[in-house]
Amino acid sequence: MKSPYKIAIIDYQMSNMFSIKNALNALGFESEITSSRSKILSCDGAILPGVGSFPEAMKHIKSLNLDESINGFINTGKPFMGICLGYQLLFEKSEEVENTYGLGIMSGEVKKIPKKNKETKVPHVGWNNVKRNTLLNGVQNIGPLKAFNDDDYFYFVHSYYVHPGNDNDIYM
């Protein structure tokens, strides 16, 4: 099934962008891997992928002036998705490797996963369930994750997590 929408995969030269492109192909979306501001803005949706460390990613994003393009795209109100590090980059800062400022589009910071006991392995790697946050009233059934059930599996591979600054930003 072919979708009429075209998706920009934002290229900051250090991610697994082709995994995303292949997934979009399989889902029937046309997509383009690009770091051009005009190409990003002309798309119907944009994805900020992420494999890499936070400071390296910010360095690349700034040298390619992508911070401005990302802000510009989000301001149009069109759908935007950050995946993994691409999601963490949207927040104010991260403690990965060294304290680094992020894009600051969302309030909150990125922290290292604490080791609670001997059984906790960091990085957190593998397929795990995601539980809905039952403390959040009324917002659980909106947003892009509404189609998922509590026992669905997602693949995780990370040592850092986002501590959001504003509860109203949490959809799940």
Add this chain to the structure above:
Amino acid sequence: MSLALRIIPRLDIKGPNLVKGVHLEGLRVLGKPESFAKFYYEQGADELFYQDVVASLYGRNSLQDIVSKMAKEIFIPLTVGGGIRSIDDISCILRAGADKVAINTSAIKDPELISLASDAFGASTIVVGIEAIKQPNGDYIAFTDNGRNSTNKEAISWAKEVEQLGAGEIILTCVDQEGSGKGFDLDLIKKVIDSVSIPVVAHGGAGNMQHVLDLTSKISVSGVAISSLFHYDYILHNRCIDGYEEGNIDFLKSNRILSNIESASIAKLKSFLLRNNSLVRKI
């Protein structure tokens, strides 16, 4: 939170072929890696592990083409190892569609590569392979070049060192067990897991489903990497030997499997583990 045990088919690649040896040696050609990988993905594999088994020996890396072809139709994480020597090699293989890279020989020759790679790509992208061989005195020594060359690294202290250097995961091969179908070396695996706090994937020795359960019911491994068990199951179901001109194909023509391997599909192994209270991801 309930993190599932990862069942990871391991594909040893030599040139264009999927191969399998015993103790990482005596490589037999089994078929085209692409066909096996697709089958494993459809059967519910949690990840795939590709190892170019001669890359560091000949200083080449032929996996890139296979990886970029595979990544188009397989939507589970791919870890790729073999002949990775530099930050540029890592960039290339990630761009080809790999999600993680595994380093062994170069990590031992140049441990700083682990820190550099971890800082650049994030710890969770960098897997260090440890190929351990038991010595007459009971110590385990880390080997390089697919179990061919000895080093001065004792395997358990090397595991601690790679964690300190920034590795995000260890794939531990018990070379004495590898391809033998004798079961995992529980003693070695437990020692390594107890000495690090990063995830450890165990590889080498699974000859039947019970061997996997013997490991996962006693030791908190994050994953198991399995070759023979799954490869022979695939061959039983999809025998095809046409078109192979390179490598040792006598085994494929012989229409038999090793007597000490009781083949099983991924789906069958997962049901078996679930019935016996080992948590795996259901499909």
